[in-house]
Amino acid sequence: xxxxxxxxxxxxxxxxxxxxxxxxxxxxxxxxxxxxxxxxxxxxxxxxxxxxxxxxxxxxxxxxxxxxxxxxxxxxxxxxxxxxxxxxxxxxxxxxxxxxxxxxxxxxxxxxxxxxxxxxxxxxxxxxxxxxxxxxxxxxxxxxxxxxxxxxxxxxxxxxxxxxxxxxxxxxxxxxxxxxxxxxxxxxxxxxxxxxxxxxxxxxxxxxxxxxxxxxxxxxxxxxxxxxxxxxxxxxxxxxxxxxxxxxxxxxxxxxxxxxxxxxxxxxxxxxxxxxxxxxxxxxxxxxxxxxxxxxxxxxxxxxxxxxxxxxxxxxxxxxxxxxxxxxxxxxxxxxxxxxxxxx
Ligand SMILES: [Zn+2]
Numbered sequence: 631x632x633x634x635x636x637x638x639x640x641x642x643x644x645x646x647x648x649x650x651x652x653x654x655x656x657x658x659x660x661x662x663x664x665x666x667x668x669x670x671x672x673x674x675x676x677x678x679x680x681x682x683x684x685x686x687x688x689x690x691x692x693x694x695x696x697x698x699x700x701x702x703x704x705x706x707x708x709x710x711x712x713x714x715x716x717x718x719x720x721x722x723x724x725x726x727x728x729x730x731x732x733x734x735x736x737x738x739x740x741x742x743x744x745x746x747x748x749x750x751x752x753x754x755x756x757x758x759x760x761x762x763x764x765x766x767x768x769x770x771x772x773x774x775x776x777x778x779x780x781x782x783x784x785x786x787x788x789x790x791x792x793x794x795x796x797x798x799x800x801x802x803x804x805x806x807x808x809x810x811x812x813x814x815x816x817x818x819x820x821x822x823x824x825x826x827x828x829x830x831x832x833x834x835x836x837x838x839x840x841x842x843x844x845x846x847x848x849x850x851x852x853x854x855x856x857x858x859x860x861x862x863x864x865x866x867x868x869x870x871x872x873x874x875x876x877x878x879x880x881x882x883x884x885x886x887x888x889x890x891x892x893x894x895x896x897x898x899x900x901x902x903x904x905x906x907x908x909x910x911x912x913x914x915x916x917x918x919x920x921x922x923x924x925x926x927x928x929x930x931x932x933x934x935x936x937x938x939x940x941x942x943x944x945x946x947x948x949x950x951x952x953x954x955x956x957x958x959x960x961x962x963x964x965x966x967x968x969x970x971x972x973x974x
Contacts, residue, residue, distance in 0.1 A: 632972065633752035634952040636689045639679030642953040650688075653748075653756035655703040660759050662715060665771035666946070667695040667750030668779065669959050669968040670808065671897060676745060677956065683745055692750025692970075693719045693743055696765060696774035706759045714765040716774045716931070717750075717757045718924045719743040724760060735786070735921040750775070751952055753972045763927050766935035773934060773941035776967035777812060781930035781939055782922030784813035787870055787892040789820060790926065791919040796821025798867035801857060801884060803877055805842065806833035809894060811942040811966045813870050814840045816930075819938060822868070825860055827853055827877075829962075836965050840942065853877065857884035865889060872920075875899020887912045894920035942966030948973065 635648045653661050673691045675681035696716040699709050709715065722729050722737035729737050743749040743757070765774050788794045800817045804810040805826035817824045818841035826842040828834060834845045846856030857866055865886030871878050874896025881891055882904060893916065896902075908914070933939045944964040947955040949972040958964050 631753040632949065633690050633748075634949065636677060636685070636691060637687055639677065642677075642957055644677060645953040645956065647950040647952070650752075653754055655701045655706075655756065657703045658705045658759050659703045659756050660699055660706055660709055660715075660762060661701040662695070662697045662717060662755045662757070662762070663700040664695045664697040664750055664753055664755055664972055666697070666775035667692045667949075667970045668775045668808075669955055669970065670694070670744075670779075671895075671959065672745065674956060674960060681745065683742070685745070690748040690752050691744045692752070693745070694775055694779040695743075695750030695755055696771040696778070697755070699762075700754070702759070708759045709762060714767070714771075715762040716765050716778050716927070717743060717755060717761050718763055718922075718927055719779060720921055721747060721757060721761050724758075732925075733923065735923045751949065751970060753949070761924075763924055763931065766931055768935045769931055772943065772946060772969055772971070774931065776943050776969050777934065777939070777941035778927055778931055779922070780809045780812035780967065781816060781934070782927040783809050783894060783920055784816040784870065785926050785930055786922040787894050787917075787919040788813060788816055788868065791917050792868045792870070792890045792892040794820050794822050794868050797823075799823040799825065799861060799886075800868040800870065801853070801866045801881060802826045802842070803853075803869065803871045803873050803881060804828070805837045805840075805845070806830070806965050807872070808967050809872055810870075811837070811840060812939075814842050815939050817870075818842075819933070825857065825866060827856070833965060848877065848880075853880035854883045861886070868892065870894065872896075873898040874902060878902050879904070882914060882916075883908070885912065885914055888914075890915040890917060892917045892919050944968050946971050
């Protein structure tokens with residue numbers, strides 16, 4: 631099969647389009663012919679060797695993908711050749727305490743697709759059969775690869791973990807990004823008032839079109855000032871943050887009493903000093919989240935099939951042009967998801 635093979639960590643030149651051996655099914659595994667796979671910011675860190683989790687080289691990146699089953703192991707009972715599927719990026723063990731209690735997203739022995747095992751930057755992918763989610767017929771491979779994971783991530787953070795309620799006000803940071811653009815729709819669906827933050831004026835109209843009620847450009851006005859202005863000084867009930875750093879500090883200050891902050895990433899600063907006085911005086915809850923369960927992924931696919939959630943797509947690149955796709959991601963000059971497609 632063709633794949634983008636990382637043989638050393640480094641720059642875009644390390645993304646080599648090569649021929650490698652096809653995966654061979656065994657026991658309870660399934661091989662999926664990939665029709666589309668999504669880019670994530672962590673791919674840049676994995677390529678650079680700065681992700682904090684080691685890869686065995688050579689490595690194939692790619693956290694999310696969608697395609698068709700082309701081979702099944704002799705013990706596989708859930709799938710047949712031709713089924714339309716999307717692998718879930720948390721490859722769980724099935725037998726640890728968390729797996730047994732339905733929280734396989736925090737499996738103690740999990741592999742992460744495209745991070746610890748070979749992922750979606752390839753024509754084929756092999757995963758245990760329990761790791762696949764059925765793709766509704768009306769959801770395209772491109773839409774599934776683009777949006778299942780970010781919708782599921784936003785759902786796990788906002789609905790499952792932060793327990794966002796109808797009528798509450800939520801701040802979605804980096805709302806032009808992969809998870810942010812999808813989180814705006816999840817928050818809207820939950821009946822919340824949505825304040826979004828972006829770092830460029832040209833993203834404001836696009837975020838409003840996704841259902842945001844108001845947008846703050848944090849390069850022109852601090853998040854605290856913007857939230858104060860938009861909530862008559864009250865603050866927001868929930869924040870979804872994947873930025874970290876000063877944006878996280880500002881977000882904590884922007885919370886109303888009893889507010890919850892769901893953190894799903896820290897690209898903009900991993901070490902943050904927090905004013906604990908304000909923290910306990912306001913009864914703030916800080917929540918770590920970001921890995922969905924397969925059940926949540928199936929839920930959001932169902933909502934996509936019903937037309938209630940819409941994929942947010944920047945565009946597609948041929949798999950061979952993965953370096954161009956990552957260059958666009960690094961430029962930050964994009965909106966929504968970037969998707970790779972192997973040659974048909
Ligand atoms: Zn497990």
